[in-house]
Amino acid sequence: MSTLQIDFGHAKPRIVGIDLGTTNSLVAVMDLTGPRILSGIVPSVVSVTESGEVIAGAEAREMLITHPERTVYSVKRLMGRGVGDVQDELRLFPFHIVEGSESVLKLQLGDKVMTPPEVSAYILRKLKEDAEDVLGASVTQAVITVPAYFNDAQRQATKDAGRIAGLEVLRLVNEPTAAALAYGLDKRKEGLVAVYDLGGGTFDISILRLHDGIFEVLATNGDTHLGGDDIDNLLLNIALEDLQSEWGEDFSGNASLVQLLRRAVIQAKEALSFAPSATIELEYGPRKYQREIDVQLFNRLIEPIVERTLGPCRNCIKDAGITVEQINETVMVGGSTRIPLVRSAVERLFRKRPHTELNPDEVVALGAAVQAGILGGEVEDKLLLDVTPLSLGIETMGGLMSKLIHRNSTIPASETELFTTAVDGQTNVLIHVLQGERELVKDCRSLARFDLKDIDPMIAGMARIQVRFLIDANGILNVTAKDLRTGKEHSMDVKPSYGLTDDQVEAMILESYDKAEEDFKERQIREARVEADAIIGATEKAKEDEAYHALPDAERIAIDRAINELRLAYHSDDHLLIRDQIEKLNQATMALAEAIMNEAVGKALKGTNVND
Amino acid sequence: MKFYDALGLEPKLAIDLDDLKKRFYDRSRQWHPDRFSRSSSEEKQRSEEMTSMLNDAFRTLREPVTRAEYFLRESGLELSKDAPPELLEEVFELNMALEELRGGDESARGQLVLAQERFTGMLADADSGLSRLFASYDGKADAIVLEQIRATLNRRKYVSNLLRDVEKELNVHSAN
Ligand SMILES: Nc1ncnc2c1ncn2[C@@H]1O[C@H](COP(=O)(O)OP(=O)(O)OP(=O)(O)O)[C@@H](O)[C@H]1O
């Protein structure tokens, strides 16, 4: 900790930018000179210890091996999803799902039950704390990034996670767009840029037009279930099959071994980006497993995965209404773009050598910080115009989806639709809202059901209720209804198809918010005390020095008084008071420090003389 | 017409695209919610309303076809959904050819490729016809011209659907 004086009372609170990744998360902030990463990479892993404490980050990642069944990784893949969506995944996850998880997954971790937003909130809280430690101030507002292809439920779940962590989420920004911001490609004033983002769990492709500081997304596409995790699972399955034939046992139910193997597989995969071959190595008790994989075999294995990213790229180019030749630059984001096969595939498709100057792990967080700067008013020359990745519509007769807002519409985007009753005396109208591109309701994603209730009974077709669907700048749907006969707002009940209700989120916030604030305060005090200990210790030591005894009486008294006052302040629960007294002791010992320094320099000089 | 108002434009059918873009970007810079993140909730809401309208307006007005459709609707004219009668015979033959190709009769392919070329030409004709009619109506607001625009749009839409069906069938069967 520095003894830097920070004006806690008046400084404008900083908005942080957070990359909440499948594998890794980071937090950054906008400085005068540009965006800056605030802490190291935080592994997106959360674990519940045996004593019931919840930990997140590197510590929790260790628990994957020792306590796999109470540890969660890649929770982002579960955000905004129902149990039916993630069956394949769950087979390899070490933890268990609680019954009744249809609309919100509930994970059983030790004796705690947590939803994905709550798990993510622990990662966010860790990032928040890291940021607070570096900034020396409480952090309450954030920009969080999401995959561009995230649907409404996945976005809402991310926003909920922020709120549960005690963060006001000022904006959700799409990851590829954030990356474009970080690259500062607007220096080229005009041009078309493609951003290809293959991370741990998700794939996005976005095409942007740059125009004088405006980043206008023309089209976006992707797959929210495609990334490094899928490569890991491929290799993992191979290794498990090997073990089955070599050791004659099926280990897929052995969570601890699976996690050890998973770690080994990831190591080998990452090494293969830089070496012609690598070995998956596992030691399990007395037994040893080794398997060499060369790049040729690896490439053959992952080819289908790489291929799966190219279709969305082609569709994106088409949707943007451009040809591939018109694209001026391509940018690579995400750890999985280190894989040479991925790079060459992208280069071949876009016929351009992609940008890889910025660290693919950091670029999204840096961009989130730039967006935070835009919202905070520090960055005035940039503006992001993003789009909604999926069409929004409502269910109509015969199970058909009728589109209201088309995909790749610039957000905020809105549409109004007039609803009426079909039979005499009908008092409510149900609206089923969906997202997706297919014609049949069953092939689209159900978002929510809105019940326009308490309609005055009247002849069929007389009611006139105007419903407004607005996709806001976060890509999240807002619905309002107006009774055109009275001009008044019409009330309705909302049943989200996936995710938490507002009340549930509120309850979780109440539970955690105060605690988070308290945590921060406690940490501040703890840190101030550590500093106080250090300075008191140093002063006591200095008092043994000749220089101390050479000081005038008044100075010595002042030092003793300052020490005593600091000791008094030490036990207060006001860290500012402690810091105040630390500063006073600093002042009081200034002359002493100088004297000791001179003495030391003098000695050193003498020493030099002797040696000469 | 509110979409024209949103961009500060007089309601005209012909539009200078560069000017339209510039207006869109300038107004986005001014009204985007990013500029209001620390404002009161009323101001935030207003910014959201302004920009969503602006985005809807830009999306609609930048394409001649959607622009003309909007212009007609605002002028009280609905687009009809009927097939243009002059195309009836052609469509009849086309449907037969489509059926044949679907049934595996490759000899129909030539006819479909010809149809594809013809429809593409028709679309281009419709587009240049539209821009002539736009200029004419902007010069003198004549209801008859508006009717002609409506007829052209109907025909254009119908032809573009035909073209889509033909291309789908040609692609499906050449992919195999
Ligand atoms: N050298 C490498 N070779 C291959 N893969 C790598 C390499 N380095 C990292 N990865 C993979 O990249 C992934 C993590 O990338 P990144 O941190 O960008 O993802 P994320 O942001 O957490 O995920 P997402 O953006 O999908 O939510 C992991 O699957 C990791 O194994």
Ligand SMILES: [Mg+2]
């Ligand atoms: Mg990422």
